[in-house]
Amino acid sequence: MDHPPVPPTALPFQHAFDAETFRANGHRVIDMLADYLDAASSGTPMPVLPWLEPQAMVDSWPGDFPEEPTGALHDILQLVVREANHLHHPRYMGHQVPGPLPAAALCDMVGALLNNGMAVYEMGMSGTAMECRVIAWMAQLLGFDSQADGVLTSGGSIGNLTAFLAMRHAKGADSSDKLPAVLVSDQAHYSVRRAVKIMGWGDDGAITVPCDAQFKLCVDALPERLRHAESLGRRVIGVVGSACTTPTGTYDPLDAIADFCAANDLWLHVDAAHGAPAALSETYRPLLRGVERADSVVFDAHKMLLMPALVTAVLFRNGDDSYRAFEQRASYLFVKSPREEWYNIGHRTIECTKRMLSLKVYTALMCYGTRFFADYVTRQYDLARRFATMLREAPDFELAAEPEANIVCFRHTPNGAGDLDAAGLFMRTTLINPLTTEEHLVVLLACIREEAKRAREEV
Template sequence: MTDFRERIAAAYDTEAFRREGRQLVDTLADYLRQAERGEGLPVLPWAAPAVNVDRFAASFPEEPTGDFAELMASVLSGSNHLHHPRYVGHQVTAPVPLAALCDAVSSLLNNGMAVYEMGPVSTAMERNVLRWMAARLGMPESTDGVLTSGGSLGNLTALLAARQARAGYDAWNDGAHAGPPLAVLVPTTAHYCVSRATRVMGWGSGGVVPVPVDSRFRLRPEALGPALESATRAGRKVIAVVASAGSTATGAFDPLEPVADFCERHGLWFHVDAAHGAAAVLSSEYRHQTRGIDRADSVVWDAHKGLLMPALVTAVLFRDGARSFESFAQEASYLFGNTERPWSDVGLRTMECTKEMMALKLYTCLRVLGTRLFADAVTESYTLARRFAERLSAAPDFDVPVSPDCNIVCFRHTPAHVPPEEWDALQARLRERLVTRGDFYLVQTKLPTGVYLRVTLINPLTTDADLDALMEALRTAARR
């Protein structure tokens, strides 16, 4: 027992923590300086999965090794560097460093948030952050919601509430087959998590009724009526329409106002998956693209996209705040007792029971750094995307299928020496070459006319010069 006490004392030693912490912050600051400047650092130090499995083998010794600094250096050197200005890949931002310090505080406090008494400060912060977000969206004071772990879980949470509100039977307690099979109308460009959510709820493949999009990949409001009629004839009860504000493939914003009108006429729940694009409401120049979002019954907004936060921080907002209790209408008396549902017991409204202090980093950064920083970041990223699309369109060897609505740009390199029937394969080869060399990190997408490269200009450190260099890197790779 004495030996155990000595080991525990060493593991919790405050002076050792102070020493390791100071050294780590210095290391992280040096890393950030190098990443932000892109000096001698690949965006992604490519290694095959098996190589990294061997590199970080499960060789866990019984005795302390004291190699924390060495291990963290290996983690930093081998990871994808999102703060590199030539990271233009997935919709995950380069978080502001202050948020990382908040994560350290959250991890040390470890205040889970199922009930208020386990996370009193973070619960209060979460409520006020959600109020701020709702106000920016133009939603009424009755709006309430939760923070949860990502847009996929956020959309599931919203659709569970929609089911309780519009199904006409208690699917939560009586099961998915206690009434007619349900469905939602969804644009063909919607994120796959919407289909995943309906399947999780037991609706099967028919739970999503696809709605055609126009040439700009935006939902066609006039197609909603025929889609509703088709689903009804097939024996489905449609309960909601899901629209996108910043779709994943192209960043398209669906026309929200006519969708809201349609839902109002037919008594349908109106949900907006604005995980990527909700932050546009902060920009005086681009908020018009979200016109109508204030009429939604529910909205999903990812702070780890447009608000420069580390993943994952997703807000699920309900126009009628009472609906937020209907996603998970389950009792757990050992936690919540038999009292009425208090807003302060967040576990009543989230999939998570033990939930980290998500609000801490968002609340702190909004309060310490000010909201203008985040509004300007949205405006700058959207404007940068437009400038890049214009330069691509002006070049004879690049093709832009649609001008960007936000900070996502789809394009492909079409050099004269490559015939059109080989363009799809070329884009895949070009991406692989740039990514494995570490020059850039970008992704690709499939559109009706073929394979396209896709960039998300979500890193506020990316400049026009970086994007010009991307064009030249693609040209060079194609010649080789």
């Protein structure tokens, strides 16, 4: 059957690609975002998180999409900004997600418009080049030599899975009779156990290693845990160290874990999603001692490098391991071996198409210089220590652990130390915003006291 002729590109499509409309919309959006940034970053009194219950939020967003155009672009964007969790506000001190560098957000916009995602080189030539440069810089920062290699991927969770797949292959555990397992502390991020489950290793695929009073993995417990895993019929192929842990920001003793791995022929994976950038700081680099002995490391740039989500590096000390995770053929895309086609990065990532992840990291490093990031990490880690001192000096607060990174866990004990009412109610803050100062922390403690008083009066 003959297909009717396709009309030449014209209405109704052309107007959606009109350059002048884009220019006008773009100026308007940037003006709105600049006003927002000005208000948020200068600490204008406003709710940092304008909370709405989840169902009420869904109900407030119509789902009946119109058949005809509405020109709603600006209204929708304005509403999103208004309803956002305002991460640039200096009183934002919640999760491990920064108010990103505005210049990096601009890079994301350029990357989105060009859409040069890059499973294959021809679909992202400059992105591939920048990715190579960013990976080499990160690897060198962690103390790896020129044999190291790696990829950028979408988040620490996918990063951990990617590293585990490479570990399994490198350790010949793809086809062994026994199910593999890794040893990991109970403080590790949940994505570690999730990766183990995704690989089909079951509950015993992650054998828990206890932590000491500072929440550091107990290296002395490793031999017994190894025997325990073997008694369950498991073949242990690696140990996971956290640098740092998510709940308390504690760095595991990587050097000692590396000794254990070397003595037992085990893969060392370091989840440094949050804490890898400490390597930039002269003061805090020692926290990562031993990371250069890891077989694989996960390094999130959307945490302590102030990038918009998501951009994660998976780094391998032996660059060949970067090709092990996904050995597979796709002859319509890839012709030669993965190693020969190092420039077709899709050989080595879970993603086929991915965003132009490298652009913002590369550009920010070039624009601001590495010292900017070194100073940022040092400042935030210093601020956490200062906050810990404030908490220690306050008669009605208790610190869970001395902070090593910029994550602080503490609780309110209005009836003094050992207050049973407060038992278990630890709060956690991540001092990730460089605009947050000691004064904001004083206000935070005052707000917690006020809130607790109100709650007591209500009872």
